[in-house]
Every structure is written in C-alpha cells, then in structure tokens.
Amino acid sequence: MTTTHSKSTERPASTANGILMLLVGLALIIGGPVLVAQDPDNIPMLLTGIFAAIVGLLLLCGLYSLQPNEGMAILLFGDYRGTDRKTGLRWVLPWYSRKKISLRVRNLTSDKLKVNDKRGNPIEIAANVVWRVEDSAQALFDVDDYQAFVNIQVDTGLRDLASHYAYDHGEEHELTLRADAEDVATRLRDELVGRVSRAGVSIDEARLAHLAYAPEIAGAMLKRQQAEAVLSARRLIVRGAVGMVENALTDLGERGVVELDEDRKAMMVSNLLVVLCADREAQPVVNTGTLYG
Numbered sequence: 001m002t003t004t005h006s007k008s009t010e011r012p013a014s015t016a017n018g019i020l021m022l023l024v025g026l027a028l029i030i031g032g033p034v035l036v037a038q039d040p041d042n043i044p045m046l047l048t049g050i051f052a053a054i055v056g057l058l059l060l061c062g063l064y065s066l067q068p069n070e071g072m073a074i075l076l077f078g079d080y081r082g083t084d085r086k087t088g089l090r091w092v093l094p095w096y097s098r099k100k101i102s103l104r105v106r107n108l109t110s111d112k113l114k115v116n117d118k119r120g121n122p123i124e125i126a127a128n129v130v131w132r133v134e135d136s137a138q139a140l141f142d143v144d145d146y147q148a149f150v151n152i153q154v155d156t157g158l159r160d161l162a163s164h165y166a167y168d169h170g171e172e173h174e175l176t177l178r179a180d181a182e183d184v185a186t187r188l189r190d191e192l193v194g195r196v197s198r199a200g201v202s203i204d205e206a207r208l209a210h211l212a213y214a215p216e217i218a219g220a221m222l223k224r225q226q227a228e229a230v231l232s233a234r235r236l237i238v239r240g241a242v243g244m245v246e247n248a249l250t251d252l253g254e255r256g257v258v259e260l261d262e263d264r265k266a267m268m269v270s271n272l273l274v275v276l277c278a279d280r281e282a283q284p285v286v287n288t289g290t291l292y293g
Contacts, residue, residue, distance in 0.1 A: 007198075008080065008135075008137035008138050008142050009137055010082075010083050010137040010138070010200070011082045011083070011137070012082050012083070012084070012085075013072070013081055013083055013084040013092070014082065014092075015086070015090050016091045017089075017091065018063050018064070018090045018091040019089055020091075021063065022060070022063060022089065022091075024059060025056045025060040025063075026056065026060075028053060028055050029052075029053050029056035029057060029060075030056075031052055031056075032048075032051070032052035032053030032056065033053060035048060035049035035052065036049035059094070061094040062091045062092050062094040062096070063090070064089075064090055064091075064092070064100075065089050065090065066086065066087050066088065066100075068087050069103045070085075070087075070101070070102055071083045071100070071103050071136045072084045072090070072099070073099040073100075073101060073136055073137065074098060075096065075097045075099070076097070083101075083137065085103070099140055104132065105131075105132045106131055107128070107130055108128070108151065109126065109209055110128075110129070110151070110155060110158065110209075111155070112125070113125055113126065113155060114214055115163070116162065116163065117177065118163060118164060118166045119167070121167055121213065123162065123177075123212065123214055124211070124214055125158055125161075125177075125208065126158070126209045126210035126211075127154060127157075127158055127206060127209055128207050129206045130204040130205040131150060131202065131203050131204060132201070132202055133200060133201055134200055135200030138198065138200025139199055142198060143199045146200070149199050150201055153195040154192060156195065157188060157192050157195055158188070160191065161188050164187075165184060167211075177208070181207070185205075185206060185208065
C-alpha cells in the first residue's frame with residue numbers, strides 16, 4: 001500500500017487591522033463597568049455591562065504584532081487558514097491559534113565532517129550556507145523541525161559532494177575540491193536546493209568554509225605536495241635552461257665568435273645545463289690551455 005504526502009502551500013490569511021480592534025476592545029472594557037455603575041440594580045444593564053467587558057477582553061486576546069520579514073500562521077483547531085505577512089499590530093478572531101515564523105535570511109556554518117573524497121582519502125569539510133524560509137506552510141507543517149531538517153540536509157549534501165570530487169589531485173581536466181571552488185559551490189547549492197525544497201526553504205548561497213586533509217594523513221600529503229612543488233620548479237628551470245643554451249649557441253654561430261664542432265657543442269651544452277640547473281652557484285675554472293688541448 002502506497003501512502004501519498006500532501007504538500008502544504010502558503011496562502012494569505014484573513015486578518016484585520018489591530019489598531020482598530022484595540023480601540024474597540026478598550027472601549028468595551030471601559031464602557032462595561034461605566035454602564036454597570038450607572039444603575040447597579042438594573043439587571044439588564046448589569047448583564048449588558050458584564051457582557052461588553054468580556055467581549056472587550058476577548059477582542060484584546062486576538063491581537064498580535066509582526067515585524068518586517070515575519071509571518072504568522074493562522075490555524076483553526078489544527079486546520080491551516082493562511083499566513084499573515086502584514087507588519088504592525090494585527091487582529092484575528094481569538095479562537096484562532098497562531099504560530100509565528102521568521103522569514104529573515106539565516107546563516108548556517110556546518111560542523112566539520114570527516115569524509116572520504118572521490119579517491120578515498122579522508123578529508124575534513126564544512127560549509128557555510130545562507131538560507132531563508134520561503135513557504136511558511138511547508139516549513140511548519142511538512143517537516144517536523146525545519147531548522148533541524150536544514151542542518152541534516154547540509155551535512156548529507158556535503159558528504160555526497162565530497163564523494164564526487166578529489167581533494168586536489170584529479171585526473172586530467174577533472175574538477176577538484178581545492179582548485180575549483182566556484183564550480184564546487186555551485187554544485188553544492190544546487191544539491192541543497194533540491195534537498196530542502198520540501199521544507200519550503202530557499203538556499204541563497206552555499207560555499208565551502210573549511211577544507212583540509214584529515215590529521216592522520218595530513219603529514220604525508222604535505223610531503224607529497226612539497227615534492228610536487230619541487231618537481232614543478234625543476235621542470236621550469238630545465239625548460240628555461242634549454243632555451244638559454246639554444247639562444248647562446250645561435251648567437252655564437254651567427255656572430256662567428258667561435259667555431260664549434262658537434263662534440264664541442266655537446267660538451268658546451270652539457271656544461272651550461274649543469275651550471276644553469278645546479279642547486280648551488282657554479283665555481284669558476286680557469287682554462288690555461290686551448291679549447292681543443
């Protein structure tokens with residue numbers, strides 16, 4: 001047997017201006033005793049005065065106030081009758097129950113989660129999410145606690161996101177968590193939008209707030225990063241040295257400074273590359289013989 005879940009939808013509530021009802025209620029509360037005091041022995045007048053005071057108290061019980069970006073869900077014996085978003089002093093029949101809900105933008109920073117990235121490396125990840133309630137009816141009636149629901153969905157979305165990306169060493173043209181922050185943030189936001197929509201919540205922005213290797217592998221990964229940085233620097237040095245040697249040989253040939261055969265060119269290239277690519281400065285050597293001696 002399949003059960004279907006009916007989706008709640010926000011609609012405007014029928015309410016009244018609270019200032020007017022406040023004045024009417026105060027007038028009845030004050031006018032009732034005044035009416036009784038005029039002739040205490042007059043039973044009809046006595047009952048009328050008491051009734052007026054009671055009605056005035058009931059009218060005051062229906063008052064409530066709303067600030068900007070707040071809503072009041074109106075219910076009658078559990079039946080949703082709409083949401084009032086009008087600011088100021090408002091009034092509704094006193095036997096209607098009310099639930100206030102904030103519609104302001106909220107900021108959530110999730111806890112640091114230890115998860116595995118696409119390559120199985122343990123990492124720590126956390127997100128900062130900017131969200132707000134868009135549909136008060138869904139937030140109040142379609143989930144048990146919409147704030148806890150958002151927190152759980154953010155954690156779940158982060159775990160799912162991490163499993164689709166490597167931390168910082170992906171395959172060629174593959175996006176990574178560390179190097180492609182904008183693309184990762186866009187995917188995280190899209191993921192969360194789908195997850196929290198059933199709670200009437202809108203995601204304005206979502207970004208990674210913390211990203212690091214887990215402590216147990218952080219040292220090893222740091223050594224790997226350092227080794228890769230050294231290799232990258234050496235590649236750049238070698239590429240530059242080859243270009244310098246090529247330019248030197250070309251200039252020598254064009255200007256006719258010295259005639260070199262293939263063996264001497266190879267020796268010169270070797271010596272220049274050793275000098276240019278060495279970690280330490282070259283030590284000068286004075287040759288007292290001839291180039292070929």
